[in-house]
Amino acid sequence: MSRSLLLRREFAPFFWTQALGAFNDNVFKNVLLLLLTFVAVPRFGWDTGLLNNLAAGLFILPFLLFSAWGGTLADRLDKQVLVRRLKLLELATMTLAAAAVWFEQFLLLLALLFLMGTQSALFGPVKYAILPQHLPRTQLVKGNAWVNLGTFVSILLGTLLAGVLASLGGELARGAIAAALIGVAVMGYLASLAVPAAPSSDPGRVSWQPLAGSIAVLRDSWRHRRIFRGLLGISLFWFLGACYLTQLPAWVRDMVHGQETAVSWLLGAFALGVGGGALLCARLSGGRLELGLVPLGALLIALGGFDFAARPALAGSGTGLPALLLMPGFWRMSLDLALVGVGGGLYIVPLYTLVQVASSDGHRARMIAANNLLNALFMILAALFGILLLTVLELPLSAFFAALAGMALVICLGVVALNPRAVLRLAVFTLMHLFYRLRFRGRSRVPAEGPALVVCNHVSFMDALIIGGACPRPLRFLMDRPIYESPGLSWFFRLAGAIPVDSERRDPGGVRRAMAEVSRALRAGEVVMVFPEGRLTTDGEIHRFRRGVDMILARDAVPVVPAALAGLWGSWTSYCHGRAFSTRPRRFRARVALVFGEPVAPEAADRGTLEERVRALKREADAFLSD
Template sequence: MSRELLRRPRFAPFFWTQALGAFNDNLFKNALLLLMTFVVIEQRGWDTGIVNNLAAGLFILPFLLFSAWGGLLADRLDKQRLIVNLKWLELATMSVAAGALIFEAWELLLALLFMMGTQSALFGPVKYAILPQHLKADELVSGNAWVELGTFLAILVGTLAAAALMALGGDLARWALSASLVTLSLLGVFVARRIPPAPSLSPGPVPWRPLSGSIAVMREGLGNRRLKWALLGISAFWFLGASYLTQLPAYARDIVHGAEGATSALLAAFAIGIGMGSLACERVSRGRLETGLVPFGALIIFVGGLDLALRPMLGSAEQATPLLELLQVSGFWRMCLDLGVIGFGGGLYIVPLYTLLQVRSPEDHRARVIAANNVLNALLMVLSAGFGILMLSTLGRSLSDFLLVLAVISALIAVVCMLRDPRPFLRLNIFILIHLMYRLHLKGRWRIPAEGAALVVCNHVSFMDALILGGASPRPLRFLMDAEIYHSPWLKWFFRIAGAIPVDSSRKDPAGVRRSLEEVGKALRAGEVVMIFPEGQLTRDGEVGRFRRGLELILARNPAPVIPMALGGLWGSWFSHGGGPAFAKWPRRIRGRVELCAGRTFEAEGVKAAELESAVRDLHRKATRLSKGR
């Protein structure tokens, strides 16, 4: 993950504002729950179940009521000023909370959970809406990855800090907690004032419509086909995340048979996994949106969740095992690893979806779209609580059964993602396969535009060329291929999913050639990227052959930017005709170095095949030289 962003004034103040806020929220919420559970309930004789459910309800209710209004505020006002005002609201809330702690006003503290939830609900839309204004398009994935990493680490540190402060006991614990809450809020105000201005693109009045506004933004978000699946995917993540996090204390008590420290260790494993997954997402994406990571992440959640559900109990139910003793048990480390894997999959899953939401939502009401997401998230978290009650209490199923159902749900999410749009997932798997087979180096792949039509032309060295280009491209490619290979009974399904366009290279079927060109034109008009090998056949001598006139026909019918590319290092491989016919010789290299170089983009108007051929020849010489280490 690029650490450069954390040094830039347009991102660093926002990152620390968000992290400090998440830390303070979780410090207050977890410390209050510990106080209620171990001190207040015993003093006042309150019912534990009622208090815990009331606390959860008071925190989640503002997300349903005020998220839409928060989205409207973020769309109509300067986002930096709104963040500063919300940090002042946090300071006021925490100041009152500090007084309530010192004077043991427990009912007031419960009410302040509602205020804290309100501040979080109003902050949620502006948190993600401000990033596209301050970050470049190729920085959004990295920015979202940092936000997710910072948020979950802040949750972890806030939870651990709450336990540590409460361990002080008595008046000292309450004074230390009060001072911490106010200090963190003051720091948040100080840092927020350094966020650069983010003026509204559609300023105007902000009507007060809490409930009807929530219904309106939900209808607007789910009614947009480009956004609906991102909204549902993010909410599915929070359903799973809330289900796992809610059951962690029970898992630590009933399955691990550990003391209080066991819950903190399991939570730490989950949070670290989220951070590592966010880091991996940024490294794989390299600044581009990789929606293929979404089903990949869901599959990883399934693997970790399945193993966690099948873990046998540790220790004895008669006595809680201290954390230091648990750390000497391999089974406990396996459980921590499983939660780390679940978190890792979650990081891979959630970062591309938040980026997709930011990229595809209209600029003038992006915050309202994110507000719709927050409302839907809150509904799914409430649903997760109801689902847990149904499974564990009403149906009387074991916690292991409940975790098994969560694993199955994550697998179903992965299947739905793959069936709905298989090409990004397929492209990502090809990318991984190619990197396992070759030491692939890419030069200039950023020249493929993030959106809109483009035509990629490349030299044709081996039967692996299309896979290498498809895996290396930041976007799914459509590509022309020989009709005989396309109609292979074992591989036709794969080529169809990959978006291949069959063409009769022998020219025996002129009507078929016209249909292929029409399909290419249809793909370009739809804003897709199409890749062709203008030579029309594999090279027999390792050099770039003459480009055929079909390239100019395509551009004459459907003008599009043209990106020349060239491969080097594949001549002589098992898949090429170098040193003998392809597939008819023994492989001579394992993980050979392969270079893929992209040149400057040509505008479609007036470009000739000869110009593109010359550009590809120059790139081929460069790629060949680089593949030999020169």
């Protein structure tokens, strides 16, 4: 698992298959628009606006008609076989497109744009549904990040290559375009031959019912509220992205006063920002589904968008890219769009991963199909939104982009309100990384789903924060009620999902109520963490485990994951130098190790066995710390 994903057969062939497909899509679409604008319109007197809108509609329409069918195909068939058949369809389409370009058959090219949109609509559900079959959950975020990076870089490069090829002129341009379309399609098909098998977990008959099928997948996604929220979040991103990309040429014309090359530059800044944000998301997530990054991404989109909208117009008219690159204002615009892109990468990758892991194997592709349907609808809404603000209300472009930034800020606040614990968890874990040099081992040993109990030695007041941030899944933890009710901190502990417990002497029935809350959490499929010693160590050693673990397991027989911390003894939050917090911090950025052990079956998980496991893991953590 240590090898790069791009060197592994489970991922690399599919990565190149989808990246080459996205590249060819954009070469074809942009070549078509350029040929229609600069060849067909002058020759036949056609209306440019009508043709551009017709082309956009012909590409989006298949997503409304065929996405549901594509999701059903991907759920019912071996995805490897489906990928190869769709790449053959792409090859056939591009062969016809090459002939149409050579003979300048523009109406045929428009029809082929619809066929290419159909191939993309059918390929979309496979694109994200196949990854969970080939990658472990700990690699899924990274896989999605690379897929998004490949997609946006391919969009950028395809757009740039289309401009270069079209600028060659005459037969040379037509020949080069035809060769590129067929050559890239051939490479994509050859890459698909190395994609590993991905058999269906729910094989069966597939029928095509465009309207009924689309309504059915949307209704199915609506029933899974957590998934539907993820789909809605993804579609909002595509709404914002479509608004940005659609109005970028007008911004360059009216505010930058530049040429077409300036559009490509700003598009490149945005696309590379999205790719960089996706990889940053994988880095920050550490193999986990980190939904706390979603509002952070939306916030960056808002900040970049507000600054972009506030940029004044640049001086000049028809200014070339070399001259623009000497203007600080143009660099500020580029950085703003790059920041919007980074925010988009941080925002979109966790949402795609959420849809993948929350969907069952037999329905995952249909959830992706529902996503494609919603994306298409939201992109149509983006066009209507632009018409409303810019044509009907006649607002300036700066107000349009400010409105988009305001929408991103509303999305950020909405996500925080819906899932504050995920945001809090990410913030706490980030702070812990600032205070300590953290090293982890065995985080994948925490079960990916279902209830589990984590037990660990108790060294300092920072233990729960470090373990909570490091755990691949959100967890709840037991803590002393006096600390839980601390003035100024009780809101934090409530938000974090802490479970207060008090001694029977101070609160008769307190332990019983705490055990009942632990039981409710476990029966809801959550992870609960306890310190079986019942108190902080006063000498740095592990003390006898109390009967609380046995009481929990007697009510709920769940797997138990032992863990051990090393490196916190001696910190100012431990009892090493007397009372905790009574001295000034002695060490900053101290090295801390956390090791998770193999899960213990509930029937074998008595407190004596667990104490032995934690002691052994503590020795492992000490050795890990000294490596």
